Amino acid sequence: MQKRRILLIVLAIGILVVWRQLHKDEEAKITHLKGTTMGVVPYSIKYIDLAGRDYQLEIDSLLVDFNESLSTYIPSSEISTFNETNHANYETAYLYPMLRISQEIYQKSHGAFDPTIGPLVNVWGFGPQQKLSLDSSLVDSLIQIVGFDKVKFDQQRASKPANTYLDFSATAKGYGVDIVADFLYAQGIRNYMVEIGGEVVCRGKNEKGTYWKIGIEKPEMNRQAGTLFATTFVKNTALATSGNYRNYYKENGQIISHTISPYTGFPIRHNLLSASIYAPNCALADGYATACMVLGVDRSIQMIEDNKELEGFLIFSAEDGSLATYASKGVQSLIEVLP
Template identity: 70%
Template sequence: MQKRRILLVVLALGILIVWRQLHKEEEAKLIHLTGETMGVVPYSVKYLDMAERDYKEEIDSLLVDFNQSLSTYIHDSEVSEFNRTDSIYYRTPYFYPMLNISKDIFEKSEGAFDPTIGPLVNAWGFGPEKKSTLDSALVDSLLMTVGFDNVLFDNKKAAKLPGVYLDFSATAKGYAVDVVASFLEEMGIHNFMVEIGGEVVCNGKNDKNTYWKIGIEKPDMSPEMSDLYATTFVKNTALATSGNYRNYYKEEGRIISHTISPYTGYSIRHNLLSASIYAPSCALADGFATACMVLGVDKSIAMIESNNELEGLLIFSDEKGNLNYYASEGITSIIEIVE
C-alpha cells in the first residue's frame, strides 16, 4: 500500500513537470516599468503577469494625481491650498488617509515625526522656498507653529491653526509606493516589487521564484552612489530608509542635514547615519524611518521594540568612529551584512 502511494506521488510529480514544460509559454512573464515622479525621483515597478499587461500609463496617471494632492511644489495642489487657508474639504482620495497615517506616526514617535515641520524645513533651505537668513529668534518663532495636534480633521474636511504649514515629504514617497502597490493588487497581480526613490513594497516572489532581495546603502557622504552595507529579503512587507548622508549642505564648516528636529528647530546632530524600517505599509515605514533620524540610536531602538508592527536596521557611528549596526530580532534571518 505504501509503495503504491509513493508511485502515485512520483507519477503525479512527473505529470506536473511534463505539463509545465509543455506550457512554458503560459507562465507569468516579468514586466519591468521605469519612470520618474515628484520631479526627478525615479521609480521602478516589477511584476509577474501571465497576460504581459503594461500598466505604465495607468501608473504615471496615478502618480500625477497623487502629486496634485500632496506636493508642496505644486502651487494648486490640495496641500498647497490647505497651507494657504484655514480649512478645506477633501477633493482627492489621498489627503485624508495621509492625515490619519501622520497622526498615527506622530503619536507613536512622541512627536519626532511631525509633518507641520514644513516652515522650518523651508527656512533651512530643504523645501520649495528659498533658504532664510536664520537666527535663534526666527527659529524659535517658527517652532511655535510646529505641532501636528494643531491640525484638526475628520473624514470630510481638515482645519488648522493660523501659521501651521503641512509638508508630507517625509512620507510621500512611501505612500505613493502603497498607492501603486494597491493598484497592482486590484488588477489581480500578486507578485510584484514597487520602488520609488529607494522606498519599496514587495509582495509574493520574483521570476526566479524567490523572495525579492533589496540592497541597503552604506552611509557615505560622497556624491557618488554608495556601496551596499547590507542586503535583505523583503517578504510581503514594506521597507523604507532614511539617512542624512545624501541631502545636506555645509555652512561655516558645519554640516546641515535635511532632518530638522521638531523639538529644537535645528538640524539634528547625532551618530545615527541611516534607519531602515520594515512596516505593513510603506507610508508607515517612511514616516517611522524619519522619526528614527530625529530620535537617534537608543530612542529609535526603544520605539522599534515597543511597536510590534515595526522591524528595523539602524546603521550608526560607534565610539571609535567605525560603522556599526543594530538589527531587530524579527529581521536577523533575512539581513545579510556585506563585508
C-alpha cells in the same frame, strides 16, 4: 486496484512536472516598468503577470494625480490650497489617509515625526522656498507654530490654524509606493516589487521563485550613490530608509542636515547615519524612518521595540569612527552585511 491508483498518481505527477517545465518561462514572465515621479524621483516596478499586461500608463496617471494632490511644490495642489485657506473638504482620495497615517506616527513617535515642521525645513533651505538668514529668535518663533496636534480632521473635512504649514514630503514616496502596490493587487497581481526613490513594497516572490532582495546603501557622504552596505530579503512587507548622507549642505565649515528636529528647530546632530524600517505599508515605514533620524540610536531602538508592527535596521557611527549596526529580532536573519 491499489496498483492502478498508485500508477495514476505517478502519471499525474509526471504530467504536472512536464507541464511546469514547458511553461516555466511563461510562469516567470516579469514586467519591469521604469519612470520618474514627484519631479525627478525615479521609480522601478517589477511584477509577474501571466497575461503580460503593461500598466505603465495607468501607474503614471495614478502618480500624477497623487502628486497634484499632495505636493507643496504645486501651488494648485490640494495640500497647497489647504495651507493657504486652512480648510479642506477632501477633493481627492489622498489627503485624509495621509492625515490619519501622520497622526498615528506623530503620536507613536512622541512628536519626532511631524509634518508641520515645514516652516523650519523651508528656512533651513530644504523646502520649496528660498533659505533665509537664520538666528535663534527666528527658530524660536517658528517652533511655536509646529505641532501636528494643531491640525483637526475627521473623514469629511480638515482644518488648521492660519500659521500652521503642512508638508508630507517625509512620507510622500512611501505613500506613492502604497498606491501603486494597491493598484497592482487590485488587478490580481500577487508577485511584485514597487520602488520609488528607494522606498519599497514587496509581495510574493520574484521570477526566480525567491523572495525579493533589496539593497541598503552605505551611509557615507561623498560616496557614489548605489554603493551597498547590506542586502535584505523583504517578505510581504514595506521597507523605507532615511539618512542624512545625501541631502545636506555645508555652511561655515559645518554640515547642515536636512532632518530638522521638531523639538529644537535645528538640524539634528547625532551618530545615527541611516534608519531602515520594515512596516505593514510604506507610508508608515517612511514616516517612522524619518522619526528615527530625529530620535537617534537609543530612542529609535526603543520606539522599534515598543511597536509590534515595526522592525528596524540602523547603521550608526561607533566611537572609533567605524560603522556599527542594530537589527531587530524579526529581521536579523533577513539581512546580510556585505564585506
